[in-house]
Amino acid sequence: MxxxxxxxxxxxxxxxxxxxxxxxxxxxxxxxxxxxAAPAAPRADVTAESAAAAALKHYPGVIESLDKDGSVWHVDVISKDGKGHVELEVSASASVTEQDRDTDENAAENKPLVSAKVTAQQAMKAALTAHPGQVTTVEWDDDGTASWHVEVKGKDGRTWDVQVDPTTGKVTRSGSDSDSDSDSDDGDDNN
Structure with missing residues (x-):
């Protein structure tokens, strides 16, 4: 006592x-x-492919761009009719948060993307076939000749910039961060 x-x-x-x-x-x-204290649960990082699937489940359409920032994916999706646009964030646990939505887009401007034979997901797959690793960025590029631009953090430690043809799905150009000043090869590089 x-x-x-x-x-x-x-x-x-x-x-x-x-x-x-x-x-x-x-x-x-x-x-x-x-x-x-209980040990912290391991963080489940979402891959580009999983982030794309989560975004499209939230807002069906066509991915225009997908970019990783830390553990969050920023995903822009265009509606299938080309008139809608949404900006989404996909967290490391695959939860989706809508940041902005626009319903009066110019459908004619989005027609090449919406009607492309090769989707962002297929472009990622083609880039990963050429350079195994993890996709960190994919975006539609229609300045001049339309193509998919995919950035891959390769298993070899290099960052690969890959262009994929939106009609054929073939890698048309790729180069790594360790290439010369041209930062790309002139031909198809399927290493």
Whole structure:
């Protein structure tokens, strides 16, 4: 009983002089009161392919771009009629958050993307066949000749920039971050 009074008195003094931080330190010093925190659950990183599937489940259409920023994927989707556009974020756990939605897009501007024979998902697959690794970016590029631009973090440690033809699905150009100033090869590189 005497011990309890001393502990209570000591706690009261600590509270008056040290505040909550001191109480936490005092409580942690007592092994009977120490609680071990459960280990943090491992973070489930979503792949580009999974992020694309989650985005399209939320908003059916055609992926215009997909880009990884930390553990979050930013995905732009155009509706199948070309009039709608949505910006989504897909988290590391594959939950989808809508950032912005527009329903009065110019369908004529989006027609080449919407009618492309090769989707973003197929372009990613072609790029990964040429350069195994993980896709970090895929985007529709219609400046000049339309193509898919895919960036792959290769298993070889290099970052590969790959262009995929939207009609045939073939890799038309690729280069890595360690290539010369041209940053690309002139021909098909299926290494």
């Amino acid at each position: 005497k011990r309890s009074r001393y502990a209570s008195a000591a706690t009261a003094v600590v509270l008056m002089t040290g505040g909550p931080v001191a109480v936490a330190t005092t409580a942690a010093a007592d092994p009977a009161r120490t609680v071990t």
